Amino acid sequence: MSAPSGLDPHAGSSRTVWSPGTRRVDFGRRVLVLRRRRVAVRLDWRSVTVCSVLALAVACLAVLALMTGSYQLSPGQVVSALTGGETGLVHDIVVEWRLPRVLAALVFGAALGVSGAAFQSTMRNPLADPYIIGFSQGSYTGALIVILLVNGTYWQLAGGALIGGIATSVAVYVLAYRRGVQGFRLIVVGIGISAMLSSLNTWLILRADLDQAMAAATWGAGSLNGISSAQVAFGAACIAVLLLLAAMSSRPMRQLELGDDAAAAQGVRVSATRLWLIVLGVALTATVTAASGPIAFISLLAPQIGRRLTRTAGITLAPAALVGALLCLAADYLAQHVAPTPLPVGIITVMLGGGYLGWLLITEARRRP
Amino acid sequence: MTTTPLRGRGAALTAAILSSALVLTACGSDGDSGDNAAGRSDETHTVKAGNGDIKVPAAPQRVVTIGNTDLPFIDMGGKPVGVTGVDESELSLLPEGQRATFEKATELGDEVDLEKVASLKPDLIMVQIPDAEFQKIEDQLGAIAPTVFWGLDTEWKALAEAIAEAGNLEDALDRQKADYEGRVAEMKQTYSDVIENTRFVNLDRYANSDPGTFVIADIGCVEIAQDDIGLNFPKAAAGADPLAYTSLPFEQIAELSEYDVITYPADAEGQPTEVFAPVVQTNTWKELSTVQSGNALGVFCPGNNSYGSVLRYLDSLDTALATLPAEQ
Amino acid sequence: MTDLALRRPVGSGTGTVSGPRRRLIGLVVALAVLLGLLVASMMIGSTAIAPTVVWDALFHPSNDIDQFAIRDFRLPRTIVGLVVGTALGVSGALIQALTRNPLADAGILGLNAGASFAVTVAVGLLGVRDIQGYMWFAFAGALIVTLMVLVLGSNRRGQSPVMMVLAGLCVGSVLSGAGSALELTNPDAFDAMRSWNAGSIVSRPLDMLWPTLPFFAIALLLAFAVSGPLNAMALGDELAVAQGVRLVRTRILAIIALTLLAGGATAIAGPISFVGLMVPHVARWIVGPDQRWIFAYSALLAPILLLASDILGRVVMRPGEIPVGIVTSFVGAPVLIALVRQKKASGL
CATH class of the missing domain: 3.40.50.1980 (Nitrogenase molybdenum iron protein domain)
Known part of the structure; x- marks a missing residue:
């Protein structure tokens, strides 16, 4: 738990506390107001532009990903396969193999982006993520048990990861409960339980047959390999519901970022809202983890990059979702087609995340007085 | 005291196998000469595998081996067009010629790159991997070419038989089998005391x-x-x-x-x-x-x-x- | 002694923080426990060997086959456990004092990731296959990563703990990603690395330990030398400067010491992560915020945890064994959780 060692990309991040750079306050920005019946939506002009460009980039990248692969297909074949004009292998390759993967990257990336946004604005800490309560190690343990001991199917694997993660989080919460849960105690108990599970995971991997151990480790790194359309459809359905709920809470979320007192003054029920946002964030991450293993760093990066692009003071959901989708898609493209041998997407996101932190250090931290 | 009858039976068995092998080899080589005729390649036969009865070409020309099927296939003289990753530590133990055959084939990676498999246009895919792994790619492989699969619990002799049957290598298998049985019988005789007392x-x-x-x-x-x-x-x-x-x-x-x-x-x-x-x-x-x-x-x-x-x-x-x- | 009393933290207010006399008694008790464990580690193993044979093996050596088991297997692992444990404990105390984060360990600076990556490269690309070969790669990896973190985490005004932690996370992430990529595409490397990653003090011959001892000795001296300035820095950088502490020098010396300690320990034993986090934390609960006492207690409690875990790992699956790196968190974490449930909240 303590170090980003080998196969544990989340380790280390949970205990770090870092406050973001100064938030710029920007008055006098152009604002687009849409009025329809009683609903008025105020849209920031720059945000709208940025989101449109991001959406376009996501679409272009998705088409590119559909075109690329070791089986050579012409753009015409891809288009006709998508419109139902192809049968046989070409149809299978485009619609059954490539499309689910592209959609998975897109949807899961967006989910991770929103999850990170929810967490970061509740914790007001850009390095916050759901792994603080042992979810990651627990879901890995669940997955390892299914892969190595039960030899289970994809759905059992997803279930195992989910049960493992939730059971661990509950155990951490219960063990930390002693006339209420106090933050520091929660973290210490989380570290203790995570350390034990991490040892157990190492032990399970160590004792397993090499092929199975490598398959398990690939899951642990976060991989979209071999994902089927049924699996993506199920994951996307869960995520769609959660995203809808998240969009409905974006207003109290923005108020929460102004500080507890300010939010309370505006009529926000602070602790209830915070708990709700945390539950949403965990549920989104948990869905993605169950579907594809833990894809690291997107939930951390996407909201931050989104904020920088739109130059808004706080975290906004739409740019975070779009940046998340773009990052995940790009990382998977790099992992599949640019790396010398195909890699799990999570390996690329970990390295991208590290690179982003380095860039952050070199630019922003140095500018600080 | 049980050794003598055992050894006797072993010898009889060896003789029987040897003679049948000879017959089979003869038949096999007869078949071989006709094999090259282009018309034969459309013919199919049905083999029993871990994933059911599969119709495969009688004389497959472009075979992809996935998992543990690669080395037995190559060992019987098969020339796969695609293979999955084998550790260097295992590869270094192969005889020169087999290693060359392995390296001539397209490497499909440790996690099978299905598109690469498809682009090789195989006419037969042979697989031995964990059941759960196979379930994930069964349909995709089936869409590319006839796929025969055996679970990891398949014993090596049975696997060799099955690979030979599907891969049209039965004569080579029979020769190897005869060598093997002969060798075993010989060693049983030479080391009968050691077998008994050590x-x-x-x-x-x-x-x-x-x-x-x-x-x-x-x-x-x-x-x-x-x-x-x-x-x-x-x-x-x-x-x-x-x-x-x-x-x-x-x-x-x-x-x-x-x-x-x-x-x-x-x-x-x-x-x-x-x-x-x-x-x-x-x-x-x-x-x-x-x-x-x-x-x-x-x-x-x-x-x-x-x-x-x-x-x-x-x-x-x-x-x-x-x-x-x-x-x- | 009086300045120790003066340094009692504002608002730490916990009952277990004891006076200097009781701290000293505690230290002696810990020393006795450690000595007891050293003896137990020689006596207990997968084969039953009589105490007289153990005694003879050490003091009247002969070519008896049981004596070899004592001299070749139990003695080295006991000594290695002692050295590695002490190094991990003190390095953990150093990083916690330096970052003012009571839940940090040396891994937070990317040190383990650096060591792991270097060993993965050695195994995967250079074909190194024995533990002694891994050692210097791991050590070099740890040192280079710390250097990178120092450079990346510094600005014109020196190093801030926050920036160094971020730099550690940055370098650690990139290296762990690259390491995983290497492992997952090279089954031979994966196979060797999963064993090294577990962390073990077995089968490390003593001639592997000797060359690292000077590093450990220098690092321990440095650690105790900076413990005073670190005490002052705990109260805030401005106050420390006012007391004549040279911040940059103290930080750099502390980082050198903790890199040598944690890097050396990881080089010998592989990544054993939990000891360096838990022990100084528990030590702080016992003795309060004075770094000198924390260092001394950590130096004793860490090998206690490590040796006890190692002995337990030999017994529970007899005649098989569990690597010590797996056992430590199962021994330590319940203790940590029980303690944190008993105590009122305590930060630094």
């Missing part, structure tokens, strides 16, 4: 073994020495799980003196393998009475899932057994 134990060490530990193993090549030759290695108690392997700390080396002969993994030159070397370097090993009396034998195991590699193992075992003090 208590063996087989040691090993794996790359993932904890430091400072070794294993007593009855899996790997030793299964052949145990089951086919009949050497007396420790077996799991009846009803218990197969022993497979027990991991023990180096302290336990001292306890090995209760066995008459120790076998341990060696390279082709008879030196202890790199992974096993730490055991041999301990003072406890050097002081062990079994070792000092020359009853510790390094045996080379180039693989235990195809007749060719098992035959090379038997050669090495034969050479090692011949050095036993009891045999000289």
Whole structure:
């Protein structure tokens, strides 16, 4: 738990506390107001532009990903396969193999982006993520048990990861409960339980047959390999519901970022809202983890990059979702087609995340007085 | 007293197999000459595999091997167009020609790149991987070409038969089988006393073994020495799980003196393998009475899932057994 | 002694923080426990060897086969456990004092990731296959990563703990990603690495330990030398400067010491992560915020945890064993959780 060692990309991040750079306050920005019946939506002009460009980039990248692969297909074949004009292998390759993967990257990336946004604005800490309560190690343990001991199917694997993660989080919460849960105690108990599970995971991997151990480790790194359309459809359905709920809470979320007192003054029920946002964030991450293993760093990066692009003071959901989708898609493209041998997407996101932190250090931290 | 009839039966069996092999080989070569006719390639036959009865081409030309099917297929003279990853440590044990065949094939990666498989346009795909892994890619592979699959529990001889049947390599298999049976019968005769009176134990060490530990193993090549030759290695108690392997700390080396002969993994030159070397370097090993009396034998195991590699193992075992003090 | 009393933290207010006399008694008790464990580690193993043979093996050596088991296997692992444990404990105390984060360990600077990556490269690309070969790669990896973190985490005004932690996370992430990529595409490397990653003190011959001892000795001296300035820095950088502490020098010396300690320990034993986090934390609960006492207690409690775990790992699956790196968190974490449930909240 303590170090980003080998196969544990989340380790280390949970205990770090870092406050973001100064938030710029920007008055006098152009604002687009849409009025329809009683609903008025105020849209920031720059945000709208940025989101449109991001959406376009996501679409272009998705088409590119559909075109690329070791089986050579012409753009015409891809288009006709998508419109139902192809049968046989070409149809299978485009619609059954490539499309689910592209959609998975897109949807899961967006989910991770929103999850990170929810967490970061509740914790007001850009390095916050759901792994603080042992979810990651627990879901890995669940997955390892299914892969190595039960030899289970994809759905059992997803279930195992989910049960493992939730059971661990509950155990951490219960063990930390002693006339209420106090933050520091929660973290210490989380570290203790995570350390034990991490040892157990190492032990399970160590004792397993090499092929199975490598398959398990690939899951642990976060991989979209071999994902089927049924699996993506199920994951996307869960995520769609959660995203809808998240969009409905974006207003109290923005108020929460102004500080507890300010939010309370505006009529926000602070602790209830915070708990709700945390539950949403965990549920989104948990869905993605169950579907594809833990894809690291997107939930951390996407909201931050989104904020920088739109130059808004706080975290906004739409740019975070779009940046998340773009990052995940790009990382998977790099992992599949640019790396010398195909890699799990999570390996690329970990390295991208590290690179982003380095860039952050070199630019922003140095500018600080 | 049971040896004589056993040996008799073994010899009879060998003779029977040898003669049938000869007949089969003759038939096979007859078939071979007609094989090259272009018309034959459309013909199919049905083979039984772990995934059901599969219709495969009678003479497949472009075979992709996934998982453990690659080396047995190559060993019987097959030339796959695509193979999955094999560790360098395993590859380095192959005979020159087989390695060249392996390297000529397109590498599909450790996690199979399905599009690459499709782009090779195979007419047969042979798979031996864990069941759960196969379930994930079964439909996709089936869309590319007829796919035959066997689970990891398929015994190596049965796998060789199945691969030969699907891959149209039955004559090569029969030749190898005859060699093998002959070799086994010969060794049973030569070492009948050793088989009768000697208590063996087989040691090993794996790359993932904890430091400072070794294993007593009855899996790997030793299964052949145990089951086919009949050497007396420790077996799991009846009803218990197969022993497979027990991991023990180096302290336990001292306890090995209760066995008459120790076998341990060696390279082709008879030196202890790199992974096993730490055991041999301990003072406890050097002081062990079994070792000092020359009853510790390094045996080379180039693989235990195809007749060719098992035959090379038997050669090495034969050479090692011949050095036993009891045999000289 | 009086300045120790003065340094009692504002608002730490916990009952277990004891006076200097009781701290000293505690230290002696810990020392006695450690000595007891050293003896137990020689006596207990997968084979039953009589105490007289143990005694003879050490003081009247002969070529008896049981004596080899004592001298070649139990003695080295006991000494290695002692050295590695002490190094991990003190390095953990150093990083916690330096970052003012009571839940940090040396891994937070990317040190383990650096060591792991270097060993993966050695195994995967250079074909190194024995533990002694891994050692210097791991050590070099740890040192280079710390240097990178120092450079990346510094600005014109020196190093801030926050920036160094971020730099550690940055370098650690990139290296762990690259390491995983190497492992997952090279089954041989994966196979060897999963064993090294577990962390073990077995089968490390003593001649592997000797060359690292000077590093450990220098690092321990440095650690105790900076413990005073670190005490002052705990109260805030401005106050420390006012007391004549040279911040940059103290930080750099502390980082050198903790890199040598944690890097050396990881080089010998592989990544054993939990000890360096838990022990100084528990030590702080016992003795309060004075770094000198925390260092002294950590130096004793860490090998206690490590040796106790190692002995337990030999016993529970007899005649098999569990690597110590797996056992430590199962021994330590319940203790940590029980303690944190008993105590009122305590930060630094």
